[in-house]
Amino acid sequence: MHDSDNDSRDFSSDEEENILFPDKRAVRNDVFSGKLEEHTDDQHTDDEQSDGDEDEEKTYGIYNDPTERGIEIEDVHPNASNNESSENQEGKSISDEAELERRKQEKLKSIKKFKAAKKLKHKTGVIYLSKIPPYMKPAKLRQILSRFGEVDRLFLKREDDQTYKQRVKGGGNKKTMFKEGWAEYIRKKDAKLCAITLNGNIIGGKKGNFYHDDIMNVKYLSGFKWADLTEQIAKENDIRQSKLQLEISQANKLNAEFIRNVEKSKMIKNIKLKRNVDTDEDVRRSFKQRRITSTRTAAPDSQKQEPSKQLDSVIYNLF
Amino acid sequence: MYNDFKSLGLSKWLVEALHSMKITQPTIVQKACIPEILKGCDCIGGAKTGSGKTIAFAAPMLSNWSADPSGMFGVVLTPTRELAMQIAEQFTALGSIMNIKVALVVGGDDIVKQALELQRRPHFIIATPGRLAHHIMHSGEDTIGGLRRVKYLVLDEADILLTNTFGKDLATCLSVLPPKEKRQNLLFTATITDQVKALKEAPRVEGKPPVFSFQVEDLDCLAIPKALKTEYLLVPEHVKEAYLYQILSSEEYNDKTVIVFVNRTVSAEILRRTLRLLDVRVTSLHSQLPQKERTNSLQRFRANAARILIATDVASRGLDIPAVQLVLNYDIPANPDTYIHRVGRTARAGRSGESLSFVSPKDVSRIKAIESRINKKMDEFTKVGDTAVIRKALTKVTVAKRESLMAMDKEGFGEKRKQQRNKGGIKRANKALETKNK
Numbered sequence: 002m003h004d005s006d007n008d009s010r011d012f013s014s015d016e017e018e019n020i021l022f023p024d025k026r027a028v029r030n031d032v033f034s035g036k037l038e039e040h041t042d043d044q045h046t047d048d049e050q051s052d053g054d055e056d057e058e059k060t061y062g063i064y065n066d067p068t069e070r071g072i073e074i075e076d077v078h079p080n081a082s083n084n085e086s087s088e089n090q091e092g093k094s095i096s097d098e099a100e101l102e103r104r105k106q107e108k109l110k111s112i113k114k115f116k117a118a119k120k121l122k123h124k125t126g127v128i129y130l131s132k133i134p135p136y137m138k139p140a141k142l143r144q145i146l147s148r149f150g151e152v153d154r155l156f157l158k159r160e161d162d163q164t165y166k167q168r169v170k171g172g173g174n175k176k177t178m179f180k181e182g183w184a185e186y187i188r189k190k191d192a193k194l195c196a197i198t199l200n201g202n203i204i205g206g207k208k209g210n211f212y213h214d215d216i217m218n219v220k221y222l223s224g225f226k227w228a229d230l231t232e233q234i235a236k237e238n239d240i241r242q243s244k245l246q247l248e249i250s251q252a253n254k255l256n257a258e259f260i261r262n263v264e265k266s267k268m269i270k271n272i273k274l275k276r277n278v279d280t281d282e283d284v285r286r287s288f289k290q291r292r293i294t295s296t297r298t299a300a301p302d303s304q305k306q307e308p309s310k311q312l313d314s315v316i317y318n319l320f
Numbered sequence: 321m322y323n324d325f326k327s328l329g330l331s332k333w334l335v336e337a338l339h340s341m342k343i344t345q346p347t348i349v350q351k352a353c354i355p356e357i358l359k360g361c362d363c364i365g366g367a368k369t370g371s372g373k374t375i376a377f378a379a380p381m382l383s384n385w386s387a388d389p390s391g392m393f394g395v396v397l398t399p400t401r402e403l404a405m406q407i408a409e410q411f412t413a414l415g416s417i418m419n420i421k422v423a424l425v426v427g428g429d430d431i432v433k434q435a436l437e438l439q440r441r442p443h444f445i446i447a448t449p450g451r452l453a454h455h456i457m458h459s460g461e462d463t464i465g466g467l468r469r470v471k472y473l474v475l476d477e478a479d480i481l482l483t484n485t486f487g488k489d490l491a492t493c494l495s496v497l498p499p500k501e502k503r504q505n506l507l508f509t510a511t512i513t514d515q516v517k518a519l520k521e522a523p524r525v526e527g528k529p530p531v532f533s534f535q536v537e538d539l540d541c542l543a544i545p546k547a548l549k550t551e552y553l554l555v556p557e558h559v560k561e562a563y564l565y566q567i568l569s570s571e572e573y574n575d576k577t578v579i580v581f582v583n584r585t586v587s588a589e590i591l592r593r594t595l596r597l598l599d600v601r602v603t604s605l606h607s608q609l610p611q612k613e614r615t616n617s618l619q620r621f622r623a624n625a626a627r628i629l630i631a632t633d634v635a636s637r638g639l640d641i642p643a644v645q646l647v648l649n650y651d652i653p654a655n656p657d658t659y660i661h662r663v664g665r666t667a668r669a670g671r672s673g674e675s676l677s678f679v680s681p682k683d684v685s686r687i688k689a690i691e692s693r694i695n696k697k698m699d700e701f702t703k704v705g706d707t708a709v710i711r712k713a714l715t716k717v718t719v720a721k722r723e724s725l726m727a728m729d730k731e732g733f734g735e736k737r738k739q740q741r742n743k744g745g746i747k748r749a750n751k752a753l754e755t756k757n758k
Contacts, residue, residue, distance in 0.1 A: 260714075293655075296655065297511055306483075
């Protein structure tokens with residue numbers, strides 16, 4: 002169940018398009034490579050710790066929907082569900098639905114906190130997979146990667162629709178193929194271990210396994226966080242949202258103006274009715290009119306377009 | 321004079337086929353044109369929209385073809401893909417008893433498939449000029465060889481085909497057809513343009529009967545069907561969407577079938593998204609959709625799965641959708657004749673229909689031009705008032721419109737076309753350079 006829940010997110014196409022990492026990584030490498038990479042996970046400097054905090058916040062900013070987050074967390078941590086059941090017993094005695102709803106929210110919040118706290122204890126590590134074995138599904142890959150430690154988020158990029166169509170058209174396999182992917186380990190250590198062990202090696206396992214002989218290509222992305230992947234999309238979404246708000250408020254101003262004008266025109270009409278004036282006023286404002294065109298013989302020449310020479314030859318050849 | 325198709329001189333099987341399609345009474349155009357075409361005259365047919373022009377050229381061609389069923393008998397050129405499909409359907413339906421083979425050669429479809437189809441020597445080719453020209457330029461002799469023996473050439477909606485837009489492609493198409501003396505040319509149009517007039521007055525080739533022209537002179541006065549109600553509504557530019565939504569959801573119109581015409585593909589897309597966000601069953605038809613979607617949405621509209629069709633002028637000509645009750649001109653067309661074609665989508669073949677035009681401050685002179693063209697004053701539309709719009713639609717629609725604009729921005733609507741246009745610009749620049757260098 003855990004896997005399937007994650008799968009649905011793994012396929013999400015939102016993250017697919019603008020995945021960003023190269024520049025960020027380069028910069029970070031410059032800054033940290035000298036000193037920080039040599040530290041083991043337990044010996045963080047304060048500097049790095051605070052940096053990590055920022056990253057976590059960003060991550061949660063992206064997942065606006067608490068329920069989606071919640072489900073996943075419940076599955077990952079059995080402790081969390083214990084918490085829940087104790088609260089549930091209390092909840093039964095309260096019949097009020099609103100109260101229940103509130104409790105649910107609280108529960109979710111506490112789970113979130115718990116999760117955040119747990120994550121904070123360790124520094125997360127991200128690995129990059131430049132090739133995914135043909136037709137391997139996220140669930141299977143997660144299983145393989147989980148050998149080295151707890152995997153949190155996993156994102157695989159699907160192949161283009163175009164290539165997929167071409168493959169199917171040419172009689173190829175109809176399963177989805179993934180091109181590349183990223184995985185996040187809860188512990189940095191595991192990520193590094195995974196990269197060292199798995200990179201350039203076959204997947205192994207039982208001899209007869211379908212993926213036994215596939216060679217993996219894994220790179221540990223040092224100084225790189227999951228948030229860096231989604232940062233650009235989140236930023237764009239934010240910009241779009243604020244732009245939308247701005248535009249709506251502008252449009253509302255226009256609307257208000259329109260409503261005022263409608264009321265004014267009603268007033269003027271009423272006044273006219275009372276005074277028994279029914280002549281139209283002279284023009285107050287004139288608008289630039291849009292162009293009229295015509296191809297009719299009867300229409301004035303100013304509206305017509307000049308016919309090209311090619312057309313004349315067509316006409317000559319026609320009749 | 322003639323009261324049924326048989327007395328017009330059509331073959332027996334064709335009369336039966338027409339009967340089975342519930343077409344028994346020939347219309348005026350058909351009565352006039354069919355005997356002349358059967359005689360072998362070139363023909364220029366002018367008739368208002370929805371008067372049965374398609375049958376007027378299809379029937380005599382099929383009748384003559386059945387006497388000697390040879391491959392590549394006739395070519396029909398139309399300005400839009402949807403119209404070509406509709407005509408192809410009618411040909412197939414009429415000729416199915418005689419095992420007719422009709423090839424549809426339109427853009428947006430598989431080129432290779434079409435070429436193969438052409439190699440099989442279909443009896444009739446229904447085409448749009450651009451794609452046919454492409455085949456002529458790029459395919460071998462075995463594909464297009466049959467075109468050299470074609471006996472009929474039909475230009476449907478000739479007024480628009482004989483403009484600069486299609487001129488180049490038409491010239492290419494004509495280059496492989498047999499010379500003008502050896503084929504029969506049929507022109508059908510609802511507007512008489514300079515070009516059509518020039519054709520009518522063109523000197524005759526020796527040994528050929530004179531051109532038969534029908535209603536060419538007095539066509540201008542009979543523009544729109546009598547049973548059509550024409551109305552207008554004065555609307556400021558920026559609240560048009562709100563009015564549209566309010567009208568479409570008003571009691572009077574909330575179950576009617578409506579076509580909304582706009583001038584630009586972008587506005588069609590905005591409207592479609594906005595109305596979709598507001599839970600209106602709506603579909604759209606414009607040139608920036610992939611052909612598959614174009615066909616689909618037209619089909620959905622025909623089958624009444626969507627009540628409202630938002631369309632640009634690709635849908636303004638020839639399309640026969642009997643159930644349309646209201647044509648709404650969201651934008652006013654520059655050409656008064658386009659207005660006539662647009663409103664011609666309703667009130668077809670003697671039915672009644674309504675048309676409503678949104679008039680923004682900048683469109684007044686256009687409306688005046690249209691009124692003088694159709695010889696009729698429009699009435700003011702009063703079924704939906706300002707208060708209702710303000711109270712029920714304005715805020716909702718404004719938000720929906722902005723949201724759809726954002727979504728379009730995100731998905732990059734229109735980017736592809738822009739790129740293609742740029743590419744064209746580069747090509748042109750290169751060509752200019754080459755000629756300069758020479």
